[in-house]
Amino acid sequence: MSEPFYITTAISYPNGRPHIGHAYEAIAADAIARFQRLRGRDVFFLTGTDEHGLKMAQAARDRGVEPAALAEEMSSYFREMDDRLNISFDRFIRTTESGHHKASQAIWQAMVDAGDIYLGRYEGWYSVRDEAYYDEKELVTAGSGERLSPQGTLVEWTVEESWFFRLSAYQDRLLDHYRAHPDFIRPESRRNEVMRFVEGGLSDLSVSRTSFDWGVKVPDSPDHVMYVWVDALTNYITGVGYPGDTEAWRKYWPADLHVIGKDIIRFHTVYWPAFLMSAGLPLPKQVFGHGFVLHRGEKMSKSLGNVVDPNDLIAAFGVDPLRYFLLREVTFGQDGGYSAEAITTKVNADLSNSFGNLVQRTLSFISRNCDGVLPQGGKGSPTDAALLGQVRDALLEDMPGHFEALALSQGIEAWLKAVFACNQYIDAEAPWTLKKTDPDRMTAVLATLCAAIRDLAIAIQPVIPASAAAVLDLLGIPADERDYVALGDGDGYARVAAKGVAIASPSPIFPRLEMPAPG
Structure with a gap:
């Protein structure tokens, strides 16, 4: 029997269309999955879309549509991108699936049973764009006087009733795990970053919201929906059959590799392993935080108006040339540029x-x-x-x-x-x-x-x-x-x-590219 290998991308947040960063992550994970298949491994490759949260609710409101309709439309663009890029995923998961709601509620209940969930009141800074909470000590002040997250996104003061997860109780266990498994977080620069963050002390985490209802309902608390990252991270176990003693679960979990962007390393290497520890579930073997793909030295953002649609690059250069360039020229784990x-x-x-x-x-x-x-x-x-x-x-x-x-x-x-x-x-x-x-x-x-x-x-x-x-x-x-x-x-x-194979006169497999016309 061949050895299993379970690889995932981070599921994409579809409040907008895909950009080149999404394409790069999918291509890198696909190359790894294909390589392992060629080596004889029994590969399961999961990707998909993360469709809940305040940011999705606000994007839907701004467009005058229901969140479910926006999620349906935008998720289709990510699926189309993967198909065009020849991404060999085994499952494309959507967090709006009923089975995923069941899995999210199951891990929540497991954390409740462990005594790690309690009701309280959240007062603090929240970034809608990051879907993340930040301590006062993490914030920076912009020249305009606005408070910004470490990612440079706007934060707002939020006050609401919330269920909390006892993240503080897992500081030592997390540090012990990092030390016992030095390859759990890669590359080393990401590992050092996470170690410093956890060594600085962990606060309990607000894991539910009452100010909107677009999300997974908290068991026995119908006015609360789960913090989007509880829901989103759970997709990795939903995708292989959790909850339940399924063949896929026994075969593939724990995951061999989560391929994610460096900007979400904290969620995957602090929150996610703590949730799993609380629920009594095995931890993934490795989380790899890749860098950003920069366009002419700039990080792409909607506010700068420099977001590039992967479909435009495919049309200009072709799928395999684009795949080759990104994998050859962007050192995996570091930022890289293209033009x-x-x-x-x-x-x-x-x-x-x-x-x-x-x-x-x-x-x-x-x-x-x-x-x-x-x-x-x-x-x-x-x-x-x-x-x-x-x-x-x-x-x-x-x-x-x-x-x-x-x-x-x-x-x-x-x-x-x-x-x-x-x-x-x-x-x-x-x-x-x-x-x-x-x-x-x-x-x-x-x-x-x-x-x-x-x-x-x-x-x-x-x-x-x-x-x-x-x-x-x-x-x-x-x-x-x-x-x-x-x-x-x-x-x-x-x-x-020896079979006397006849070959026709070949057409060029890689015709020379011409520089696309400006504009």
Whole structure:
């Protein structure tokens, strides 16, 4: 039985349409999920939308619609984005689902049974935009005199009856967990940030609201709805069958990895584990807080008017080029930037000029000079074995090692070095010259290149799945010989070639990008 691997994104808050930050998180999580599947893991990949809370209620009111109607419309845009980006999720969860309400009420009751929920009165600062409470000591004062959260969002003084969670009781247990499991929070900069916050002392947390009713009802308190983060975080266990002793629950929980933005690290590494501890449930194994995607050095925000729709980028550059650029150029865990010029330059250099050109000139040459049949045999040379050894070292050791460590851009760099090695080999061996001087040697060179291209295409599937599949289709590689077990099979290409696979003259897999017209 294959080993389970449960990965989630943070579910997106759909008070507006998706932006490039949502796309980046989905793409990164998808690459990790695809990589683990190719390694033989039994992957369950959860994403979705977080549809409750004051911010949604206010957005609906501003548009003159009911919150449920807004949630239905906006959630569809996130689902559409995932489909367009080729995100291989296993479940797209919505927090308005009745099963999720049941799960949220179940974990609430478990926290009540643990003695960690009590009724009180909340007086303090609240950011509607962040859906977060802040202590006075965390606030900053803007030049205009307005009080702002650490995220730079407006806060308002809120007074209402509220149920509270005894977060203060979990300070030591949380710190003990962080120390016992140093990889629970990654990267290290996020871990240090959370450690400092918890070491500074935890206050009990207001976990219900009475000033609006768009949310999950608190059990036995019909005038209260749950604080949106209690509801939202619970989605990760709803998605695998909580409450109940289901097969999915037994197989996949605790989650292996939550992929989230760094701005919500506190909710996932302080509140969420404390809720789970209180409810007597296992904690996720790791939370990874990635950075922001900046447009020309600026963080995108609706107020600045610089939010970019992922659909526009897909239309301009294509899905796989966009996926490749974001995963190659944005170091996972750090902020990274993009621009139309940067995407065009990087994709043309790496995919069009390097990998695409390698595939195109190799297969076009075979189509013209080998009766369109995959080559096999020929006069071998130590340089052939050296190239294939270099490629396999990069793809079976370096690249997967980096991907396991969530160093995605470094993994792609290892793959790219193997591409460069193949291009150096074809230039040095010059099969177009061998055609006249040593046809038997030409056959061996072309067979070596095809074997290497097969391996390169298998390995890069998590990053550019559709394009990699197109290359493997050209080579006639069977669908059941495209995982990492097949990648380690040194005879995989030879068996396919022995069938006399015919290939058509290929069209460019990665046509060169042109700079989009301004505006």
